Amino acid sequence: MSVHAEEVRRAVSAVIDPELRRPIGELDMVRDISVEGTVAHVGIALTIVGCPAADRIEREVREAAASVAGIAEVSVDVGVMTPAERSALVERIRGVKRMAFTADSLTRVIAVTSGKGGVGKSTVTANLAVALAARGLAVGLIDADVHGFSIPGLLGLVGDDGRPPQPTRLDDLMLPPVAYGVKTISIGMFLPPDASPAVAWRGPMLHRTVQQFLTDVHFGDLDVLLIDMPPGTGDVAISVGQLLPHAEVLVVTTPQAAAADVAVRSGVVARQTGQSLLGVIENMAAFTLPDGTVVDLFGEGGGAAVAAALSTDGDTVPLLGSVALSPALRQGGDVGVPVVVGSPGDVAAQAISSIADAITTTRRSLAGRSLPVSRT
Structure with missing residues (x-):
């Protein structure tokens, strides 16, 4: 192989797969590469037929090859992995342990809960996830509010038909869509196009859904996994408590006494399952008019x-913070642009950003957990 071809391979191998978030060279997606004069011939293999990132990958591969000195023209041959190659890749991605969020994991798991609906829990969760991602953290978000899912809409993860995009599948492994740097999964992404957006499931189905989100969705290495919990202390709260007893819990309430009394119950149930309480967020707090x-x-x-x-x-x-009632916060949720991005100077955005800062400076203890190191 000529020197030029080696340089082209190095450049192309560094291209990042936008869904797997890893270099395509590391994923064994780069095939034969040759150079004839000033023309580079590059072969790549996509993970699946109809890969939604195909155009982007091909474009970036072409640009990477063309960036090599002496290359004036690039020819890209796009193929697809064989089933055996794809299975090997899935096993390598998944690793030995299917459950990535065990007590030994360095990923912080934070469940956001509330005693009752209508307190803005999902809006706070979505904005908090985006705020944490903006601080350079790798963030995942599970919409566990199966009956009342709203996270895709809050993050703008909807198509022209108003429905969330389906995750890309590699065999039985799912790659979550990404919005504002947050890898997100929701039951709304799996409903058939001709189905009603309502989900009427009982306990066993709910438990299985949460379990699959935790085991079959490839989030990669995360710093923080947020879980938008359904309101109350029902089946999903119990399932998450069983599957993730080491999780930290944020309790969202409003200033209203009736809402606060109910919110306490969700915190008590979380503690009974062994989870620790990270703090309380007060939403819909007092706001100030222009006249003061x-x-x-x-x-x-x-x-x-x-x-x-x-x-x-x-x-x-x-009490980690109080988020004031804010038209910008509501408007951002309606159009899928979180207020921390769309109106960072808004009082609600500033409050959520301060809460994100408080969370990043509060570290979970490493006592009793194994670290990813080995003896050499």
């Missing part, structure tokens, strides 16, 4: 009351 008038539409003190009720001797649960 403060409007506390839902009262005040609910967040502090929940934090105090959940605190015990030796385990203080902090």
